[in-house]
Amino acid sequence: MGGPDVVVVGAGIAGLSAARAALAAGKNVRVLEARARVGGRTAGHTLANGSTVEMGGQWVGNTQTEILRLIDELGLETFPTYDSGAGLTVLQGSVVRYEDDSFGLPEEVGVQVDRVLQEIEGMADTVDLAAPWTSPQAGELDRHTFDSWLTANTTDEIALAFFRTVTRAIFSAEAHEMSLLHFLFYVSSGGSLDILSSTTGGAQELRVVGGSQRISERMAEELGGDVVHLEHPVHAITQDGAGVTVHHGTGEERAQEVIVALPPTLAGRLRYDPPLPSSRDGLTQQLPMGSVIKIQAAYDAPFWREDALNGQVVSFEDPLSITFDNSPPDGSCGVLVGFFEASHARQAAELSADERRGLAVDCLTKFFGRRARRLNEYVERDWAAEPYTRGCYGGRLGTGVWTQYGRSLVAPVGRIHWAGAETAQIWNGYMDGAARSGRRAAAEVTAV
Amino acid sequence: MGGPDVVVVGAGIAGLSAARAALAAGKNVRVLEARARVGGRTAGHTLANGSTVEMGGQWVGNTQTEILRLIDELGLETFPTYDSGAGLTVLQGSVVRYEDDSFGLPEEVGVQVDRVLQEIEGMADTVDLAAPWTSPQAGELDRHTFDSWLTANTTDEIALAFFRTVTRAIFSAEAHEMSLLHFLFYVSSGGSLDILSSTTGGAQELRVVGGSQRISERMAEELGGDVVHLEHPVHAITQDGAGVTVHHGTGEERAQEVIVALPPTLAGRLRYDPPLPSSRDGLTQQLPMGSVIKIQAAYDAPFWREDALNGQVVSFEDPLSITFDNSPPDGSCGVLVGFFEASHARQAAELSADERRGLAVDCLTKFFGRRARRLNEYVERDWAAEPYTRGCYGGRLGTGVWTQYGRSLVAPVGRIHWAGAETAQIWNGYMDGAARSGRRAAAEVTAV
Numbered sequence: 001m002g003g004p005d006v007v008v009v010g011a012g013i014a015g016l017s018a019a020r021a022a023l024a025a026g027k028n029v030r031v032l033e034a035r036a037r038v039g040g041r042t043a044g045h046t047l048a049n050g051s052t053v054e055m056g057g058q059w060v061g062n063t064q065t066e067i068l069r070l071i072d073e074l075g076l077e078t079f080p081t082y083d084s085g086a087g088l089t090v091l092q093g094s095v096v097r098y099e100d101d102s103f104g105l106p107e108e109v110g111v112q113v114d115r116v117l118q119e120i121e122g123m124a125d126t127v128d129l130a131a132p133w134t135s136p137q138a139g140e141l142d143r144h145t146f147d148s149w150l151t152a153n154t155t156d157e158i159a160l161a162f163f164r165t166v167t168r169a170i171f172s173a174e175a176h177e178m179s180l181l182h183f184l185f186y187v188s189s190g191g192s193l194d195i196l197s198s199t200t201g202g203a204q205e206l207r208v209v210g211g212s213q214r215i216s217e218r219m220a221e222e223l224g225g226d227v228v229h230l231e232h233p234v235h236a237i238t239q240d241g242a243g244v245t246v247h248h249g250t251g252e253e254r255a256q257e258v259i260v261a262l263p264p265t266l267a268g269r270l271r272y273d274p275p276l277p278s279s280r281d282g283l284t285q286q287l288p289m290g291s292v293i294k295i296q297a298a299y300d301a302p303f304w305r306e307d308a309l310n311g312q313v314v315s316f317e318d319p320l321s322i323t324f325d326n327s328p329p330d331g332s333c334g335v336l337v338g339f340f341e342a343s344h345a346r347q348a349a350e351l352s353a354d355e356r357r358g359l360a361v362d363c364l365t366k367f368f369g370r371r372a373r374r375l376n377e378y379v380e381r382d383w384a385a386e387p388y389t390r391g392c393y394g395g396r397l398g399t400g401v402w403t404q405y406g407r408s409l410v411a412p413v414g415r416i417h418w419a420g421a422e423t424a425q426i427w428n429g430y431m432d433g434a435a436r437s438g439r440r441a442a443a444e445v446t447a448v
Numbered sequence: 449m450g451g452p453d454v455v456v457v458g459a460g461i462a463g464l465s466a467a468r469a470a471l472a473a474g475k476n477v478r479v480l481e482a483r484a485r486v487g488g489r490t491a492g493h494t495l496a497n498g499s500t501v502e503m504g505g506q507w508v509g510n511t512q513t514e515i516l517r518l519i520d521e522l523g524l525e526t527f528p529t530y531d532s533g534a535g536l537t538v539l540q541g542s543v544v545r546y547e548d549d550s551f552g553l554p555e556e557v558g559v560q561v562d563r564v565l566q567e568i569e570g571m572a573d574t575v576d577l578a579a580p581w582t583s584p585q586a587g588e589l590d591r592h593t594f595d596s597w598l599t600a601n602t603t604d605e606i607a608l609a610f611f612r613t614v615t616r617a618i619f620s621a622e623a624h625e626m627s628l629l630h631f632l633f634y635v636s637s638g639g640s641l642d643i644l645s646s647t648t649g650g651a652q653e654l655r656v657v658g659g660s661q662r663i664s665e666r667m668a669e670e671l672g673g674d675v676v677h678l679e680h681p682v683h684a685i686t687q688d689g690a691g692v693t694v695h696h697g698t699g700e701e702r703a704q705e706v707i708v709a710l711p712p713t714l715a716g717r718l719r720y721d722p723p724l725p726s727s728r729d730g731l732t733q734q735l736p737m738g739s740v741i742k743i744q745a746a747y748d749a750p751f752w753r754e755d756a757l758n759g760q761v762v763s764f765e766d767p768l769s770i771t772f773d774n775s776p777p778d779g780s781c782g783v784l785v786g787f788f789e790a791s792h793a794r795q796a797a798e799l800s801a802d803e804r805r806g807l808a809v810d811c812l813t814k815f816f817g818r819r820a821r822r823l824n825e826y827v828e829r830d831w832a833a834e835p836y837t838r839g840c841y842g843g844r845l846g847t848g849v850w851t852q853y854g855r856s857l858v859a860p861v862g863r864i865h866w867a868g869a870e871t872a873q874i875w876n877g878y879m880d881g882a883a884r885s886g887r888r889a890a891a892e893v894t895a896v
Binding site: 142143144145147148174176177235265268269271275277278279281282285286287288289291343346349350382384385387390391398399400404405 | 590591592593595596622624625683713716717719723725726727729730733734735736737739791794797798830832833835838839846847848852853
């Protein structure tokens with residue numbers, strides 16, 4: 001026959017991990033990818049000077065054991081994110097330098113922040129990662145937004161700004177755009193808010209030599225061109241007693257099982273016959289992606305290091321609210337990466353490309369001084385505008401969604417299995433979670 | 449040439465109203481409808497005894513001038529919803545009979561409810577219906593769910609249950625599934641919470657002789673078979689400098705402009721080339737439809753009228769929480785219509801058809817006594833399971849959506865115009881709003 005046993009829709013880390021695991025289990029696999037490239041929400045870009053920068057997901061952390069194992073298996077290497085020197089926080093109109101883990105907050109604000117952090121971690125510990133809707137206080141935690149909870153639990157304006165900014169940085173969404181339960185689930189899924197927001201010791205600790213897209217490229221190379229079919233956007237999935245038919249732009253594939261490794265909001269746009277149950281359809285009606293425009297500014301050298309700065313900024317008041325030193329491992333040139341996130345991304349998306357670049361460089365200049373104006377190159381990626389992603393970093397669940405629809409996030413529908421970073425219990429929303437979800441979905445189809 | 453000037457996608461009240469208005473303005477129009485019938489969220493059903501009942505939207509109110517005008521123009525007639533006698537409220541385990549407008553609430557609860565109602569109406573008056581995101585307090589009102597506001601503004605458990613039940617009845621969604629701003633917008637769009645929830649003098653005042661689907665059927669008859677094409681599901685829309693191409697299951701239509709008259713969540717599933725801007729795509733990622741299963745139980749006679757009951761129940765504690773007398777105008781048989789709404793609908797959808805019927809009849813028996821068991825016929829419709837609607841009564845906006853994405857709800861994207869009840873300023877979510885939205889969209893394309 002020669003037809004596949006399993007079709008995988010989407011060649012990001014989740015889909016390729018699924019394909020790889022299914023193949024290892026003896027299945028004949030075919031991967032259909034809409035784009036002309038693999039990698040999904042990871043995408044490398046080569047600067048004019050030959051350095052690679054990551055336009056999508058880029059960091060891995062030391063507790064992300066699945067993606068680290070995969071990187072190792074693929075013969076790739078990591079290197080530490082530059083993290084030496086002082087960080088900068090922008091609050092109340094001032095750029096504040098800090099060298100401890102205070103984020104430059106005034107001491108009395110730090111006390112408030114620590115108190116709220118303790119409460120958050122305590123609540124996060126109560127969330128059942130496998131089934132958040134069964135957590136002891138699930139109904140109450142899912143009834144309010146994280147922002148409603150925040151404003152009820154601190155009146156300190158700087159502390160509020162801190163948590164709202166951190167939320168944007170982690171979710172590329174506003175604190176009022178997700179339920180408290182979702183916020184807590186996500187914190188617990190990654191370990192703690194401290195781990196999620198940290199560089200050394202946290203989720204931003206390491207980078208992949210050659211860029212994170214290499215992970216998917218290596219997997220695709222291993223799978224080979226007979227397995228991975230680019231520019232095959234899938235439009236419809238039909239299943240019956242004997243198998244599943246996956247309809248793409250120019251034909252169809254017949255298989256026993258299909259793994260849909262797309263962001264849930266895109267999975268919800270395929271046509272399914274028979275139609276999906278309302279519990280699953282209702283979920284994908286309300287699992288929107290975050291909003292982020294990622295920018296990279298390249299310089300002759302990482303000049304901020306001369307000022308003993310680590311390149312990391314957290315601004316409570318600028319549209320480009322987060323930056324990192326994203327220079328190549330050899331420091332042969334300087335690169336600052338910055339993020340317009342959540343409402344800032346939506347506003348920045350309305351600007352012309354020139355205006356947006358100007359705004360980004362103005363922010364960098366405010367943070368790092370006028371040398372920041374002397375950039376050699378500027379590149380950006382608006383993930384919400386990408387038709388085959390429609391937002392990063394990941395999907396979020398608003399009030400009521402986990403408790404009403406959460407059980408449909410992972411549960412297969414007949415021969416259809418769901419993968420993707422949003423379906424992960426551990427490191428949900430991250431490359432590590434994507435890889436885990438692929439292996440979990442592959443285990444489902446190989447157990448059939 | 450003979451090709452259409454305007455293609456309309458969807459033959460519900462919005463789409464057919466748009467087609468009718470565009471035709472009247474001299475445009476050549478074609479309507480593409482996915483189903484084998486017109487009417488969208490209205491659908492008639494003929495009982496075994498020959499009576500027609502409405503399985504979808506059914507009521508019109510005296511302030512709904514657009515739909516009343518349309519009904520009149522089409523030669524249709526209305527008749528009053530049966531509204532004589534006492535209503536029933538179920539609270540604290542008791543079925544309470546009431547004949548005033550107290551909903552049977554204890555007096556001290558009524559005081560609380562009136563106070564909260566006053567606050568709601570006061571806030572609703574501040575909402576700019578044309579642009580809710582510009583309302584004076586829009587940011588703050590959009591930051592919290594209606595339920596968060598409620599629990600911060602009353603601690604009375606019965607008052608809370610009252611508002612949560614009324615919210616389910618109006619939105620088929622939970623109070624925590626929408627932002628306070630959306631709740632207020634919707635209340636203001638329909639006039640007041642009192643109008644929305646009332647029969648005589650309110651949104652449930654009148655029914656259409658022959659059923660509300662007749663409105664769409666008459667419009668389709670007038671337009672004719674050359675204009676209205678059934679079983680033509682649209683999958684993709686391509687636009688360029690010269691026109692727009694609408695791709696459906698078996699071919700395509702070329703026109704100057706297209707009006708998409710679908711629920712936003714379904715409009716978001718079409719493939720667009722060029723891709724829609726992220727502001728529009730982000731909106732349809734998070735504008736979910738309500739959840740409702742509508743049931744009708746038919747009896748030899750409207751026996752509850754003998755007990756001087758009007759057939760209207762509001763239960764704070766039963767899954768079938770709302771009923772009305774839905775008997776034909778001549779009272780030749782008795783029909784009770786009931787609703788599983790919001791979380792109740794999602795739970796009821798998990799039951800078998802027999803279990804769900806048993807649950808509904810148990811509720812009716814609790815409300816109206818054991819004669820309610822002697823039904824001749826039971827019919828139901830789960831709108832969330834309908835692939836070409838995916839939920840009723842309408843779409844809702846969660847926290848942050850109006851302020852971040854609201855401006856994309858109506859704004860055309862090139863040659864693409866948006867209609868549907870969710871796009872209406874006045875009577876948003878109702879048949880009246882649907883008709884208004886169709887005329888507004890037609891005005892856009894005839895002004896081109």
